[in-house]
Each structure stands twice: as C-alpha cells, then as structure tokens.
Amino acid sequence: MEQCALAARHLAKLAEYNLQGVPRESCTALRYRPGEAIVREGDELEGLALAVKGLAKVSRSTPDGKNFILCYYLSDGMIGEIELLTCQRLATTTVTAVSAFECVLIDRASIAEQLRENIPFWQRLGAVLADKLQRSSENYALSSLCSAQERLCAYICKNAPGGLFRDPITDVACSVGASYRHIFRLLADLCREGVLQKSKQGYQIKCPAELARRAQAGGGTPAPGKANKRKETAP
Secondary structure (H helix, E strand, O other): OEEEOOOHHHHHHHHHOOOOOOOHHHEEEEEEOOOOEEEOOOOEOOEEEEEEEOEEEEEEEOOOOOEEEEEEEEOOOEEOHHHHHOOOOEOOOEEEEOOOEEEEEEEHHHHHHHHHHOHHHHHHHHHHHHHHHHHHHHHHHHHHHOOHHHHHHHHHHHOOHHHEEOOOHHHHHHHHOOOHHHHHHHHHHHHHOOOEEEOOOOEEEOOHHHHHHHHHHOOOOOOHHHHOOOOOOOO
C-alpha cells in the first residue's frame, strides 16, 4: 500500500458523492498493488473508501477457511458503507486488489458529520445499497436455477480482467457451488471446446461470444470486454 497526494481525479470522485466539502486533511489517497488486501475481514476500519481506479474482489471466509467471492467491481463503489451504517468498527468482508487499485479514504469522524446533514450523499448511498440488493437477488436466482457450467461461465465473464481468468480454483468452487474436481472438469471441457485456453498464467478466453452466450443462458453478464466496463459497487 502506498499513500499518494490528492489529485484532480480524487477530488472529482469526492464531488461525485457530494463530499467536496470534506476537509482535505480528512482524506487520504491510497494505491494498492495486485494481490494486496485493501480491507481484511475482522480488521478495524479507518473510515469509508471510495474506489477511484482499478479492479478489486470482495469475499467472505467460510468456517473451513475457503473464500466465497461476493463480487468484483471496477472504478466505482464504496468500501465500508455497511459497517458504517450498522455501527460496526470491524470489516465484515475482505477486499483484495486484482489490478492496480486506487481509492480515497475518508476518516470516520468526517463521514459521521456528512451522515447528519448531507442529503445528496444519503441518496447516493441508498442507490449503492439498492444496487447491491438487486445483485444479491440475481446471484441467488443464478445459484438456484442454473447449471454448474452456466454459473461458471457467468463467473468467468465477471472475473476475467483483460480476458485472463486466474482465480484460485478453491475460491471458484466455493462461489459457484460445485466441487473442486467438478470445476476442473468444466474448465477442461471449455478448453476442449475452444472457449478457453489454458496457459501458465491461467485461462485465456479464446471465444468471448460463446462464453457470454453460455453465461447469459445462466443469467450472466455480457462478453468479458463489455462486462468489465460496467461500473459496479462493492459490498
């Protein structure tokens, strides 16, 4: 993690949430390398973070130590808003940078002040939570009604930045709701059918249109190149 000076892009992000009036000394611009933890489940939160740039994954741990991926998001969203509204000081999820990631952290005292009087900020916060509820409903329907292959294709479409899929198979199995071995078999099938190609780095998407078709059959997202441009919010 590296602290950097507030720049125009950070100020623009604050203005997007109607937080341009927050004292500059209460805001910290932070950069994270791929693989770095932005927030760890169970750690104390310093405040509310606004994503500025990059891709990160949000996960929760299971009792046996596996990670359940809740979502990925790109260039937009809040980190720590649920804990803020429920008056919890400890993070309920782990947020990890997948690509180079940048955010603006606002300390708890300044955010508490905004919650008392900043109506536009409340409206944006409500929209974030409503979007999260909608996506949770979609994910529940996906896991209940679709085949394991359809769920896997939808998962890959959402989680393959630059067309390269390299999530740990244990995390994928937990998130998709299939066994570790079954996920390996499904990935092998997709490679044999020319949809994916295995490499040392992971699985390269060779046929985005076919992957998207199978994902959409399971309620998934558009082709990976389009999906990654969608702005999403983090739990």
